[in-house]
Amino acid sequence: MLSAALFGIPAITGVEINPIFVKLLTRQPGFTEFNELAKLPNVTFINDEGRSWFARTTNSFDIIQMSLVDTWAATGAGAFTLSENGLYTVQALKIFLSRLSPTGIFTVSRWYSPTRVQETGRLLSLAVAALLEMGVSEPQRHIFLASEGRIGTLVVSRSPFSENDLKALLGAVAQYQYSILVSPTGNPDSEVLRNIVTAHSRSDLDRYTSSLAFDLTPPTDNRPFFFNQFPFSRPLQALKLFNEMYGAGGPGGV
Structure with missing residues (x-):
């Protein structure tokens, strides 16, 4: 604010x-x-509560911002990893996007690591799924994702980004020395992010995100566990990933 x-x-x-x-x-x-x-x-x-209020309001907004609304407790190694979260689901994002003006944008910031993109990837997966369900045929034209240090910020536009929009975004990137992870033009360097943002159907998106070592499938109201990316349906794989990240002694960080 x-x-x-x-x-x-x-x-x-x-x-x-x-x-x-x-x-x-x-x-x-x-x-x-x-x-x-x-x-x-x-x-x-x-x-x-944010989602409930946006579901009830009849107002529209040019910008809706949800920046790091969760603490370190809500991370892959935090106390609330397995708790439900109604803000990070496909249905919630569709509510937020539906409250935007025709050229409005929704932004959300989460923790980012260039070597482990699972949280960033799941956030991107969530945005792509919501856009596809809203009838968008090319989600990448509506998405811009940048990072600065350990924070990644996703910008989702209700309409495809215009040339002026991209000019403004690229100007901010240059001014503040951000790194571009995903843009409407060009291919992301990350293979994971690239395959997610170029999905053209929910079946393609779900097929790819469920095939990864970490669970990057888009969370839904029926499965609202955004912060749990360990594939507990594959216990041996989950244990292997856990030990690779944190060692046999358990989490020592994030």
């Missing part, structure tokens, strides 16, 4: 599930004066 205010977005809505944070930012004496975000005339705070 601070970034949106800094860049002059005329109307900003923040949806936060934790009522304590909303109180601190809007009503807590001493803290509101320190932050003053809620005092901006174009800022609105809503205390609600």
Whole structure:
């Protein structure tokens, strides 16, 4: 929200599930004066669960941003690996995309590793699946994925990116020295990301993502386990991958 205010977005809505944070930012004496975000005339705070609120609202948005809304606890080695998450499913992403204006964009940031793209790959798989189910024949034309350090940011457009859109994105990449992982033009360097983003049907996408060592199939409401990429249906394979990543003593990091 601070970034949106800094860049002059005329109307900003923040949806936060934790009522304590909303109180601190809007009503807590001493803290509101320190932050003053809620005092901006174009800022609105809503205390609600994000997906539920977007499912109910009739408003449309030019930008919907979901940046690292989960902590380190929700990673492949975290405490909530096996917990359900309703934000990272095909059905949830379709809700978010349906609330965009015709040229609006949805952005989501997650942890990224150039040597292990399983979380980035699953995020991309999720976007491709949602676009395919919404009738998009060439999902790659709607997707831009870049990284900076250990963070990868996926940008999904409701409409295919225009030349002006790409010019703006490439300008930001050059200015801030980001790395491009996926763009509407050209082939990704990563074979995994390339095969995911060029899928032209759900069957092709599911067939490829289910054939990998890690489970990169797009999560759904019936199977909402985005952060669990270990193939527990293949226990020997899962154990082998676990030991390769963390050693026999268990997780020592992320």
